[in-house]
Amino acid sequence: MDTAVAQQRVALSKLGAIDCDVHPDAPKRADLLPYFDEYWKEIVISRDVDRLELTGFPTSTRPFFREDWKATEGSGVDKLRKNLLDSYGLKYAILNCVTGVHAIYDPYLSTAVCRATNDWLKAEWLDRDPRLRASLVLPWQNPEAAVEEIERFAGDKRFVQILALCQGEMPLGRRIYWPIYEAAQRHGFALGVHAGSAYRHAPSQSGFPSYLAEDYVHHIQGFAAQVGSFVAEGVLGKFPDMKIVLIESGVSWLPGQMWRMSKDWRGARIEIPWVKEPPSALVRRQIRLTTQPFDAPRDPGELERIVEHLDSDDMLLFSTDYPHPQFEGEAAIPAGFPERLIDRLVRENALATYPRLED
């Protein structure tokens, strides 16, 4: 281990680092079966609902999993402890379940699988290690049931966030989702928007890509569209206490969009007069980004300039994106990240983002 990396590791544990994007193993039918009622047990068996994968993140595809982590003995929480919680000395890790649960069409099946997944997260992960926290998965196409699910877990502070995909059914700013945000804000949940597509639409604005290499970067278009939607539809002003965390989006794409939206707003604001401040100010106040992957140039000296372009010390949240291979070895904090902001990055910003997370 080189010294910079060793120092980083010490810093993470000393500062009580909070990892804001960790993926548990994707649950299979056998894992979820105990959490379904009789009817849904019958359905998932007879309809052969088994490997709930997202097309964009097939669990069998090599580039998505880091070989050294994969090779560690054990499974579930044990493996996560060895690979991440213990070895990085984390204070908390927030689990994001990004599976086919987000892409089910049937609103009732979706509700049942979300409920089962949340119960499974609680029993198989949260109950087994006090450092674990999680995001609730929700049936977004069934807002009433989504609100019920938020209410069902409101008393369990280990769930700190609700989770959506950056490319789902509709832009997330739409009013149809507001009852979900109302419940989330009332109970102090943040809204996490994770890379991923339910493939209701082509993942690029220009049609379907041919290759995985394209597909992965197209998520940025999805994130950009969601930021536009949150701003223009007025979600940020309407739910000012709910932070929105863009997870696994990269970082460097956002300043350009902030500048552009603020400029266009000056001429187009009469269409959206509820947006009373420059969009960049709203984004800075309420939108957060996790730091893996960090789309920085090779020269670590340039990274600080990207961070400066955000013009805010509050927006970045430390993440590893475990078990995906976004960085080499243990260099989870991107090289060149300004020293003066490390404390905020690994801890303070997360505490300010997730009111349910206790210090």
Added chain:
Amino acid sequence: MARHVVAKVDELDIGKSKLVKVAGRDIALFNVKGEFFAIANRCPHEGADLCRGQVVGLAEAEEPGKVRMTRHGELVRCPWHGWEFDIRTGKSWCDPARTRVKSFDVTVTKGGTLTEGPYQAETFPVSIDEDYVVVEI
């Protein structure tokens, strides 16, 4: 500072604007509900003629979808990219601290008094029994 006679009061109806040239400068003159205001004609963004902008009210909303119009006829919208300026102050509505056009003091004065003071009528003769718009530069 000199005072310049720029128009006859009845030349400019409520809600209308007019370009006047004073001491070599282009100035946009507005009649807002019977009061006159003058701002520099050049938009601070990319220089469009503000005298050609639409005179508008202010669209405001406390809530998404619940919009009302206030301050009827008190803003001008730049004809090029739509930035809104407060005709009374020259300040941009979106960025009042940093983006503004210069505004000038305007008074309405009886023709009878205009021959006495340090007034200049640059483009027309002044007659005793009419009211005039006077810009101070």
